[in-house]
Amino acid sequence: MSKLTLYGIWLSGPTYKAGLALSLMGQPFAYKHVDLRAGAHKQPDYLAINRFGQVPALVDGDLKLCQSGSILLYLADKFGKMGGKTPEEKARVREWLFWESDRLAPNVYRPRAIKRGFMKADDNVYNLYTGLANDALKVLDAALANSSFLVGNEPTVADVAAYGDVAYAEEGAIDLDPYAHVKAWMSRVEKLPGFKKYEDVLPKQDAA
Ligand SMILES: N[C@@H](CCC(=O)N[C@@H](CS)C(=O)NCC(=O)O)C(=O)O
Known part of the structure; x- marks a missing residue:
């Protein structure tokens, strides 16, 4: 191979x-x-x-x-x-991936890039992104209120993608404290083997 x-x-x-x-x-x-x-x-x-x-x-x-x-x-x-087991789960995984690359990733990564000095932007731009990031985090938090992972009961690549966004929230000075379900899910992801x-x-x- x-x-x-x-x-x-x-x-x-x-x-x-x-x-x-x-x-x-x-x-x-x-x-x-x-x-x-x-x-x-x-x-x-x-x-x-x-x-x-x-x-x-x-x-x-x-x-x-x-x-x-x-x-x-x-x-x-x-x-x-990690791809989902049934056709429906596979479709849900894809839905999360398209959503996070649209709503979550840019709005977390850009504040992080601004705070780390990789990107120059004034406060209005920073606030626009963090506002959108918080909108997305609310959606993520609601989805995780009754579910251990985003699709079904097992981790999928949808969790990997979304985790790979929220992992940078702190560096972008985005407070995750209002999102208890997101924080609990992050701990679950962090305990996975590998x-x-x-x-x-x-x-x-x-x-x-
Ligand atoms: N949607 C792409 C985004 C990739 C992306 O933005 N990569 C950045 C680094 S984190 C990059 O290559 N930036 C340089 C550029 O876009 O010119 C993905 O998920 O792979």
Whole structure:
């Protein structure tokens, strides 16, 4: 079986989602550091791997994959894990993935990027994003009020994707205290075998 290679940068939330899914599925992977500050993601050799010029990318033999949500679905399918069991569960997983990439990810990642100095924006812009993040967190909290995980009773890649958003809320100064169900669910995710924090799952440099 070909070895999977993940391309990314350790500070990247979408790269974390792919690395976390691999870790939870017990799959080893090689890692290529993409130096965003040096513009490596816009160079022809990287664009040949990910036409969008973003991280992450995942290479599996001749297959070059991008977009973290799509990568998560690919991994779930390839390894037969965390993808939902029935056609309905699989559809619900996809629904959560499309929703989080629209409503949750950008509105958590951008305040984080502003607070960490990766992105410049005035307070109005920051407040716009955090307002939308809180709207999304309310939806997530309500969904988790009566359910251990987002789809069914077992963790799926929908949980991986949403966890890979809310894990950065604190760095964006978004308070999770009003969301007790989200916090309890985060603790459940953090107890899963193979769980690692982003600093631990993604190497800082290339790794075999
Ligand atoms: N929707 C994409 C978002 C990927 C993304 O925004 N990656 C950032 C790093 S966290 C990036 O590559 N930024 C550089 C750029 O967009 O030019 C995914 O989930 O994979």
